[in-house]
Amino acid sequence: MFSGADFVISFPSSARVHRILPKEAFYKHLNLSGEIKGKFISDIQRVTLEYSLTAQTLNLELCEAVDEILLLIVELKKRDADPRLFEVIARQNPHRMIFLLRHSGQVRLAIYYSKLYQTQWQPEETLTLQARGINLAVVWEGFIEQIALQIKPTQTLGNIDMRLRRQETQQSLKKKIERIERQTRAEKQPKRKFELYQQLLELKKELEDIT
Known part of the structure; x- marks a missing residue:
């Protein structure tokens, strides 16, 4: 101590x-x-x-x-x-x-x-x-x-560099999702709003797949 x-x-x-x-x-x-x-x-x-x-x-x-x-x-x-x-x-x-x-x-x-x-x-x-x-x-x-990963030390398999890259990818996707969510709420054109919504779904699916 x-x-x-x-x-x-x-x-x-x-x-x-x-x-x-x-x-x-x-x-x-x-x-x-x-x-x-x-x-x-x-x-x-x-x-x-x-x-x-x-x-x-x-x-x-x-x-x-x-x-x-x-x-x-x-x-x-x-x-x-x-x-x-x-x-x-x-x-x-x-x-x-x-x-x-x-x-x-x-x-x-x-x-x-x-x-x-x-x-x-x-x-x-x-x-x-x-x-x-x-x-x-x-x-x-x-x-x-x-x-860096803010988890308890483990004996699980998995390269530390791979896990750090995954964490960085998750953080990047979350920032993109937040940005597109703001753009979607602010967009007035229905067509553009739908395009942003589709992008949002793809990003959320990508985040779900690597989480």
């Missing part, structure tokens, strides 16, 4: 580091544009390396693919901090990283996997993150499931 909060995170105490990383020393080692460096200063209050998850600290089998996962607590000065900050940090670090973002008693989790995924903001006491698996590669995939 994190000191001073009721996080339900089941990481062993042997994995806890709890070391504050000076902002200046932290971003000096990153290749940042002037804009991103400015946002690092204006958006972030403090960065703490909270957990170092390894095969040893989690008592798992060794795995060459993933040798360490870091969990950073990032205290934000503003709730809508630029997500590019965390993308840059994750891309330029050799370790896998989980970000726990905190602002005004609310928290969210973020993970970078080809792009940045974030959970919704929630009260600190409701936050959960489970480390399950026989090695760190499986644990990392479980973190992706919990943060």
Whole structure:
């Protein structure tokens, strides 16, 4: 558990580091544009390396693919901090990283996997993150499931990339459906209204097929 909060995170105490990383020393080692460096200063209050998850600290089998996962607590000065900050940090670090973002008693989790995924903001006491698996590669995939797909870690078959692509397709279809629904309600011409309605039916069928 994190000191001073009721996080339900089941990481062993042997994995806890709890070391504050000076902002200046932290971003000096990153290749940042002037804009991103400015946002690092204006958006972030403090960065703490909270957990170092390894095969040893989690008592798992060794795995060459993933040798360490870091969990950073990032205290934000503003709730809508630029997500590019965390993308840059994750891309330029050799370790896998989980970000726990905190602002005004609310928290969210973020993970970078080809792009940045974030959970919704929630009260600190409701936050959960489970480390399950026989090695760190499986644990990392479980973190992706919990943060990017927002589901509990599973042992079900299915490539994580395929599931993420399916999720993105679903989100894209939902946005198209919402847009065409608005257009259909606003359309006055019967013929055009019927065409939009047909498009709507096709999109809803496509969404139903992949859900």
